[in-house]
Amino acid sequence: MKYKSSYVILFLLVLMPVFYAFPAESSVDLVINAEVRPLLSIVMTSPPVFQLIDADGKAIASQNLGTAVVKSNYRNWTVQISSINKLNAATGRLKKTDDTVYVPYTFQLKVGDTVLVSQFDTPSPAQGITTSAGKQLSLIFNFVDPGETAMWEKGTYQDTITIVVVAT
Secondary structure: OHHHHHHHHHHHHHHHHHHHHOOOOOOOOOOOOOOOOOOEEEEEEOOOOOOOEOOOOOEOOEEEEEEEEEEEOOOOEEEEEEEOOOOOOOOEEEEEOOOOOEEEEEEEEEEOOEEEEOOOOOOOOOEOOOOOOOEEEEEEEEEOOOOOOOOOOOOOEEOOEEEEEEEO
């Protein structure tokens, strides 16, 4: 009998590791894809009318025309300004309605105290991804006083400027 029980023990010693070598297991790989849609937008708040001359008849040297908020998830984007009535790259002109009289101005598009753009049709340095609140850009117009002997003629003056944000 001793002989048969050794076979049983040997049989168990050989087969036990085989049963434990193949444990029951199952797995699955899950690939997760997420899409971030492109975002590039600009919104401008600006007063509809502003004054060029103070109560004493003197030119108001500087006007903050409002704030543009740019939201972007592009790594690189630029902003630039164009004008219908620009005189040259640095000088724009407000044109008197139905006339050929102009009020010259220069401008600055700023982030805080940093000037991004101060010439027409010239892109800013590349900017990066903004926060979800966006990046605030102030548009400042500067007017040159025509001098002690001249004043701008009364009336309404206008220019159409376009602020463009471009992903690069």
